[in-house]
Structure formats: structure tokens, C-alpha cells
Amino acid sequence: MANLKTILSGKHLLALSLALNASLVLRMGYDRGNKEGSCLKKTEHEVDSDTDKRVNSRSARLAVPSYSSRTNHPQDRDRVINLDYGDPSMYERYWREMGEKTTITIPGWQSMSYFSGWSDVCWFLEAEFATEVVRLHNAVGNAVTHGTHIVVGTGSSHLIMAALYALSPPHPPHQPIPVVSATPYYSSYPAMVDLQRSGLYKWGGSAESFEEEGPYIELVTSPNNPDGSERRSLINRSHGLQIHDLAYYWPQYTPISSPAHHHVTLFSLSKCTGHAGTRIGWALVRDREVAMKMSKFIEVSTIGVSKDSQLRAARILRAVSESCQGQRGESFFGFSHNVMDRRWKQLRAVVARSGMFSLPRFSPSFCNFSRRVVEPRPAFAWLKCEGDVEDCETFLREHKIKGRSGRHFGASPKYVRLSMLDSDENFTLFLDRLCSIQS
Numbered sequence: 524m525a526n527l528k529t530i531l532s533g534k535h536l537l538a539l540s541l542a543l544n545a546s547l548v549l550r551m552g553y554d555r556g557n558k559e560g561s562c563l564k565k566t567e568h569e570v571d572s573d574t575d576k577r578v579n580s581r582s583a584r585l586a587v588p589s590y591s592s593r594t595n596h597p598q599d600r601d602r603v604i605n606l607d608y609g610d611p612s613m614y615e616r617y618w619r620e621m622g623e624k625t626t627i628t629i630p631g632w633q634s635m636s637y638f639s640g641w642s643d644v645c646w647f648l649e650a651e652f653a654t655e656v657v658r659l660h661n662a663v664g665n666a667v668t669h670g671t672h673i674v675v676g677t678g679s680s681h682l683i684m685a686a687l688y689a690l691s692p693p694h695p696p697h698q699p700i701p702v703v704s705a706t707p708y709y710s711s712y713p714a715m716v717d718l719q720r721s722g723l724y725k726w727g728g729s730a731e732s733f734e735e736e737g738p739y740i741e742l743v744t745s746p747n748n749p750d751g752s753e754r755r756s757l758i759n760r761s762h763g764l765q766i767h768d769l770a771y772y773w774p775q776y777t778p779i780s781s782p783a784h785h786h787v788t789l790f791s792l793s794k795c796t797g798h799a800g801t802r803i804g805w806a807l808v809r810d811r812e813v814a815m816k817m818s819k820f821i822e823v824s825t826i827g828v829s830k831d832s833q834l835r836a837a838r839i840l841r842a843v844s845e846s847c848q849g850q851r852g853e854s855f856f857g858f859s860h861n862v863m864d865r866r867w868k869q870l871r872a873v874v875a876r877s878g879m880f881s882l883p884r885f886s887p888s889f890c891n892f893s894r895r896v897v898e899p900r901p902a903f904a905w906l907k908c909e910g911d912v913e914d915c916e917t918f919l920r921e922h923k924i925k926g927r928s929g930r931h932f933g934a935s936p937k938y939v940r941l942s943m944l945d946s947d948e949n950f951t952l953f954l955d956r957l958c959s960i961q962s
């Protein structure tokens with residue numbers, strides 16, 4: 524004991540006792556915060572008894588995590604859960620598990636030229652990428668590729684701009700053509716259209732209130748970002764042109780009802796496989812002239828699209844197609860369907876308990892891909908604050924949840940868009956926070 528006294532001086536003992544007290548206070552606070560855990564545990568029980576038994580029999584490594592796997596770090600208590608962006612980190616777990624299957628090596632001498640040289644419509648399109656796009660659409664049945672031209676872009680964002688350029692009437696005396704979309708519309712559309720104050724096109728606002736005579740372009744997003752609804756062209760007048768943005772028309776989000784066959788149809792690697800950072804999107808274009816004009820836009824703006832990214836995308840798309848045929852381990856759409864299914868059930872259970880919020884309801888329908896009736900499970904939750912809360916974004920922000928206000932989508936601030944594609948850890952913390960908000 525005497526030794527101990529000499530080792531631990533008065534100062535040491537004071538510091539030690541302060542540290543012990545601080546950790547006790549933190550722990551008490553965290554345990555208090557964790558009382559919400561009981562709300563989560565109850566809803567977990569409901570979700571488990573409701574969940575398709577197939578989900579529980581999946582391979583253990585890719586199994587859908589439950590609440591019990593959530594992190595218990597005291598520092599998480601003060602962290603803001605940022606669900607503002609649709610960053611698809613949810614998919615990382617699947618691709619980690621696939622290991623080397625999608626690893627590519629590009630030697631220093633490869634992919635050096637500007638040119639790909641096989642398509643006369645899109646001179647920078649890599650043949651391998653085009654092959655895999657066709658193969659995946661055929662496997663999933665979500666788009667007709669026969670007789671269409673593929674144009675590759677740096678994300679589908681690039682292709683939206685390219686399509687606006689290609690569809691706008693080219694010569695004066697035309698006024699800029701109005702570009703509209705039904706509310707709630709994807710929040711980036713107005714900025715994409717008006718950023719450069721083009722003389723060719725201008726943002727015309729919500730399709731519902733569009734009354735101008737003459738030509739217009741309608742952006743049709745289905746399933747829709749932010750609210751997940753299935754959409755068709757709303758205006759349908761003879762002078763109208765449409766760009767179909769089908770970034771979310773994949774089996775993990777919605778039942779595949781029929782192959783899309785529109786004049787300009789856009790898809791994005793970001794939302795299909797989760798590889799947003801690879802920056803690849805593609806357009807299926809029926810009219811050759813339109814496809815050539817889109818390619819021209821990409822030629823002038825970026826002199827093509829990264830070949831490295833196209834080769835990586837090709838390998839990833841091939842892995843997805845092969846997984847659909849049961850060739851390479853767990854099916855990609857099986858995995859992502861299960862994660863989305865469970866997350867939506869968890870969220871609905873928490874929302875039902877809170878009495879403060881509501882979510883859109885979706886009707887189940889037959890999916891030609893999975894050959895069964897399924898309910899849509901959108902990439903975003905379009906959450907509404909019920910009752911007196913007028914500004915749902917600010918309200919949630921006070922509870923350390925960051926979403927995007929309905930205002931940005933041409934809708935009421937009573938709505939907030941929240942990403943459903945974040946990591947397991949963040950999604951669980953988000954549920955935890957939401958569970959703690961009671962009416």
C-alpha cells in the first residue's frame with residue numbers, strides 16, 4: 524500500500540477520480556439515451572416476426588443486420604446523422620464480400636487514347652461497357668436495348684445536360700424551351716437546367732402548373748426521387764418531349780413491371796450498383812440524331828468519358844448479371860432487396876410507434892424479375908411531420924438527423940427526404956434517434 528501511495532501522488536489520485544467521474548456521467552447519459560433502445564427492441568421484434576423467412580436463412584455473412592448489431596459508442600450520441608445525400612454506402616458490404624471478383628488491373632499503357640473507335644454514334648463508348656449494359660438490361664428486363672443507341676456519360680447528371688442540349692430547338696428565333704417536372708421533383712433539376720442560363724432551355728417549374736403553349740421538355744423520374752412514386756409523363760401534349768430518368772428502376776427499389784422503351788432513358792451506376800464514385804451513367808436513345816447530339820455535348824464538355832471508369836463499370840455490371848444467374852455467390856439484387864426490405868419495415872414500425880410522422884404507402888405489384896408480388900422500397904424516405912411541426916427539416920435537425928427539406932423539391936416544408944442507402948451503422952443510429960422522438 525505504501526508503494527501504491529508513492530506511485531499515485533495526490534495529483535494522480537485527483538486526476539484518476541475526475542476521469543472516473545466523467546466516464547460515469549457519460550455512461551449514465553448514454554444509458555439514458557439508450558432507453559430508446561427498448562422502443563427499437565420492440566419494433567425489432569415486430570419486424571422479425573413479419574420478415575420473410577428467406578431473409579433469415581441467407582448466408583450469415585451477408586445477412587441483414589438487426590438492431591442488436593448497432594454500435595454502442597458514447598461518442599455517437601452527439602454525432603449528426605447525415606441522410607441529406609443519397610450516398611449509396613449501403614452496398615459496400617456486398618462488394619467487400621465479393622472481394623477480388625470485381626477487381627481490375629489497368630496497365631499503364633492501356634486506355635490511353637481519347638478514342639474507343641467502334642461506335643459511330645458515341646465514339647468514346649467502350650465496347651465492353653456497352654456489352655455489359657445490354658446484358659444486364661436483358662437479365663433484369665427493365666429496358667429494351669434492341670434498336671437503341673447507348674451514350675455513356677460521367678454519371679447520369681452529365682446525360683441530363685446532354686439530353687437537354689440534344690432535345691432543345693437549335694436555332695433562333697426560338698425562346699429557351701421550358702423544362703418541367705411534376706412535384707415533388709428531384710431537387711437538382713432546377714439547378715442543372717438554369718446553372719448556365721442557357722439560351723436553349725430554362726427551368727419552367729412544376730409540370731402541374733405548366734400552361735404555356737408550344738414546345739417543352741418534361742423530366743419524368745420513375746420511381747421518383749424524392750417520394751418513390753411510379754410516374755408517367757404528366758402533361759402529354761403534342762409539342763412535348765420527355766427525358767425518362769430511371770435511375771431507380773432496379774429490382775431492389777421497385778417491382779419491374781415491363782421493359783422501358785422511351786425516346787431517351789437514363790440510368791446511373793450510382794443507384795444501380797452503389798458505385799457513385801465511378802461516375803458512370805448511360806442513356807438508351809431511340810433516335811440516332813438525338814444520340815449523336817448527346818455525344819456531341821459530351822465531346823465538347825469533357826472530350827469523352829473516362830475509359831478506366833467504363834472498364835470498371837463493365838466488370839461490376841458483369842458481376843451483377845452473373846450473380847442474377849446464380850453463378851457468383853449471393854445475388855446482388857437478392858442482397859439489396861433484403862436490406863431495403865428490412866430497412867423499410869424497421870422504419871415503418873418506428874414511424875407507426877412515434878405518432879408524429881407519416882410515410883407514403885405503396886401498392887405491391889408483380890415483379891417480372893423476382894417472379895413474385897413485391898412492394899416498392901424506395902431509395903429515399905419522404906417523411907412528413909404530422910401535427911403542428913411546419914418545418915420538418917429543422918425539427919429533425921434538432922434531434923441530430925439531417926435531411927433535405929421538401930422545399931427543395933417544390934413541395935411543403937412539412938416533408939423531409941432522408942436517404943435509405945446509408946451505412947448499416949448510420950441507418951441504425953437514425954432509427955434510434957427517430958425512436959426517441961415521441962408525440
Ligand code: PMP
Pocket residue numbers: 609677678679680681709744748768770790791792793799803804
Ligand atoms: N437522377 C436522379 C433521379 C437521381 O436521384 C440522381 C442521383 N441522386 C441522378 C440522376 C444523378 O446520378 P449520377 O450519380 O449518375 O450523376
